Amino acid sequence: MVQLRARAAAAMTRRLSGLGLRLEARQAETPVPSGAALVEVPMTALDRRRVRRRLTVPDGTELLLAFPTGTYLAPGSVLETRGNVAYVVTAAPEDVAAIRPVGMAQAARVAHAVGNLHRDFVEDGEVFLALWDAPIELLLTRLGVPFTREHRPFLGRPAWEHDE
Numbered sequence: 001m002v003q004l005r006a007r008a009a010a011a012m013t014r015r016l017s018g019l020g021l022r023l024e025a026r027q028a029e030t031p032v033p034s035g036a037a038l039v040e041v042p043m044t045a046l047d048r049r050r051v052r053r054r055l056t057v058p059d060g061t062e063l064l065l066a067f068p069t070g071t072y073l074a075p076g077s078v079l080e081t082r083g084n085v086a087y088v089v090t091a092a093p094e095d096v097a098a099i100r101p102v103g104m105a106q107a108a109r110v111a112h113a114v115g116n117l118h119r120d121f122v123e124d125g126e127v128f129l130a131l132w133d134a135p136i137e138l139l140l141t142r143l144g145v146p147f148t149r150e151h152r153p154f155l156g157r158p159a160w161e162h163d164e
Contacts, residue, residue: 032078032086039085042092045120045131045154048073055079057087075155091153095132097140098124099147110145120156129154 032038041057051067063080073079079087099121101107107128114121114130117139122129130136132149140147 032088033081033084036081036084036086039087040090041079041087042090043073044092044094045157047092048075048089049157059085061085061087063087075153091155093151094154096129096150096152096154097132097136097147098150098152099128099130099140099145100126101128101145106143106145110140110143113139113143122154122156124152124155129156131156 039057039059039061041055049072051065051069051071051073053065055063055065057063057079061082065079067073073089075089075091077089079089081087099110101110110128111121114136117135119130119136129152131154137149
């Protein structure tokens with residue numbers, strides 16, 4: 001009986017061994033041809049992670065994205081070049097909490113608390129940004145940290161994605 005359990009556990013370990021492998025994010029890197037006209041394609045933080053889909057860009061052109069799993073479409077990434085036109089990713093404005101901590105100690109407490117919600121806390125000039133949602137608003141209100149809800153580009157990751 002003990003041997004059967006050990007063999008079953010070993011078989012399960014072999015089947016699950018590949019699941020723990022982490023996919024590293026790779027930035028899409030395609031050079032922009034010299035003299036090409038640029039068409040900006042605004043994308044939210046979530047959109048920049050969706051690398052397999054059909055996309056209609058601002059000039060009406062339809063692009064079929066099929067980048068490798070783990071690819072990150074950073075602002076400035078070229079999605080495709082057709083003729084003399086390059087389609088380039090830009091960060092689209094989205095709902096963010098613009099956080100203005102008073103002092104380094106409050107900034108550290110807020111960064112820790114936002115991290116515990118598995119959200120990105122991104123420095124942007126004189127403020128920190130986090131994607132806005134009700135839990136973030138509640139957290140910042142409870143901590144008494146000055147913040148405003150704004151509509152601006154966010155260069156972090158979506159709420160569901162975080163480093164281990």
